[in-house]
Amino acid sequence: MIVAKRKPFEEIKGLIKGYNKVLNVGCGTCVAVCLAGGEKEVAVLNAELDMARKLEESPIEVGALTVERQCDREYLEPLDAIVNDYEAILSMACGAGIQFVAERFPQTPVFPAVDTTFIGVNQGVGWYEERCRSCSSCVLGMTGGICPVTMCAKGLYNGPCGGTNKGNCEISKDQPCAWYLIYERLEKQGRLDSIMAFTPASKWENQVPRTVIQPGYEKSKADATP
Amino acid sequence: MKSGSNLEAILEAGHFAFTGELGPPRGTNGEEVKKKASYLKGMVDSVNITDNQTSVVRMSSWAACIILIQEGLEPNFQMVCRDRNRLAMQSDILGAYTHGVRNMLCLSGDHQKFGDHPDAMGVFDIDSMQLINMVKQMRDEGKFLGGADIEDPPKIFIGAASNPFAEPYEWRVHRLAKKINAGTDFIQTQCVYNMDRFREFMKRVVDMGLHEKCYILAGVTPMKSLGMARYIASQVPGMDVPDSLIDRLKGAGKGKVAEEGIKFALEQIEEFKEMEGVAGVHLMAIEWEHRVPEIAERAGVLPRPKP
């Protein structure tokens, strides 16, 4: 899932300073699961904003609506009817969701209430770890299911570097060396030959905005493009 | 000869190579480079010029390389993958070669987190293995990484590092083999302190015949003080300083630790001269350049052969 964390309260307050009617839009998918921007977090933030602005003697009216997914057009429809009641929108979705809302309502200022952080896994309640940088050409098959792009601090494709420190990465005693783990896993699987071969320079595909059209759906884009 | 560098000629002729190292200044004082170079002149076959070593900004490696050439020394241009993408790397290689640089050491580079710009973006567009291969392609095929032809390709003697002291130990010799296959002509190892582990490593290197495919120079850094030894032992990732060496330095007594450190280095060099598969020594006497003449003299590596 996409993991985000709420922005510091003062920053959020600063972003919507001067607006007296703001709609806070949550997202019911990734950011809800990682406890950053679902229905509950929308309610908590709104209560905090309400109280803070009362104390500042500039009360604010903050509306709340949490949609299933802000990155999906059909779920944004319910916003159409109410958006004009507000001066601005706060979005608690990931950066993609926030942009999709902003794109739908180009007249309305849209502000982020979270910092989108990574694609990761749920290690425990409230505890998430990064696992993928969406490089567009996955090499997990070669590396025993451990991502060298994300988990190695230098993103090496032919690791490990000379900094491996008692099995940990040179950057920290708390960060395992990805290439040490890759070696260990492939060794146990008897697949070391997989990293014995030279991996050539990556064709970085994430240097421009990417589009995916699944096979068979080419028409959907063609129809939408004027 | 692949490059015509002095270092290559020395190694090819079968001489025991002796290389040095110089860190460029944190400013624009070229005199400082010249001064350090003056201590190394005639003492070593080639001088590694570090590239923003420990992720701290310094005068660019290629610029300091040019000063060395002007001073009549042969530089070994270090290049790390942290600070430049493949375009910048290739253009720097062309420029450095044009100015007379013939040796390169291709490195990953320390993580930027350790240096004076910890918030910098680490580039790592390509890794050290891919850099080695790119320099080889530029030299042997006369082609840029992107495939286009190079007019008058740079003929570089390609160096790389190897750290026998970082886990997974078993893998290090295979990674060395991988670097050789990628195009490495010579290796300079991480500073050796744990001689037992190094002997073991070299035995595996020889068993696999890797020493016949590439020249291996053992890294030596004399301990200047007990503090330095303790710092390297505990704070520098991928370094292995055995307790026995710390005890030995401690035993030397006040004011005599540096001399004991040099003695240990000299004993190492003596052993490396005889060790199968070791083609030379790379002496990294950083900020101790003025002691290199004495160390070279006592190590019996002078005068340096003229190829």
Ligand code: SF4
């Ligand atoms: S290699 Fe890593 S960053 Fe690329 S897609 Fe696979 S997991 Fe994601």
Ligand code: SF4
């Ligand atoms: S120590 Fe391991 S994880 Fe860290 S940069 Fe080096 S290879 Fe990557």
